Amino acid sequence: MFAYELHELRSAELRRLAEQERLAAEALRGRRAARRTASREAPEAESHSGGPGRHRFTRAA
Template identity: 55%
Template sequence: MFEYELHKIMHAELLRRASLERLAGEAKRSRREARRTAREEGGRTVSTSGLRDRFTHAA
């Protein structure tokens, strides 16, 4: 009986750890996706190909 109870405790502990690791992985993926989205949104440039030729550089 004692071995069975230990088995149940260990099983519950393994399930708890797996759940925590799953949650940590989810948070990691979420942060990565947020960084990727922010980089894509903030990194957009305006096309100025026509304006470059019309103005000279400042001294």
């Protein structure tokens, strides 16, 4: 009987953990979807990758 009760406790714990992981993944998907929507609706931003007069590395001495 004791082993069965331990099994039931562990099973319930695993179900709770799985539900928490599902909720976390759902929240993450929601945040990503909100960012995608916001980026589509936002005006084009200037690029921060550098311009014609800007170099990636500094000059050596």
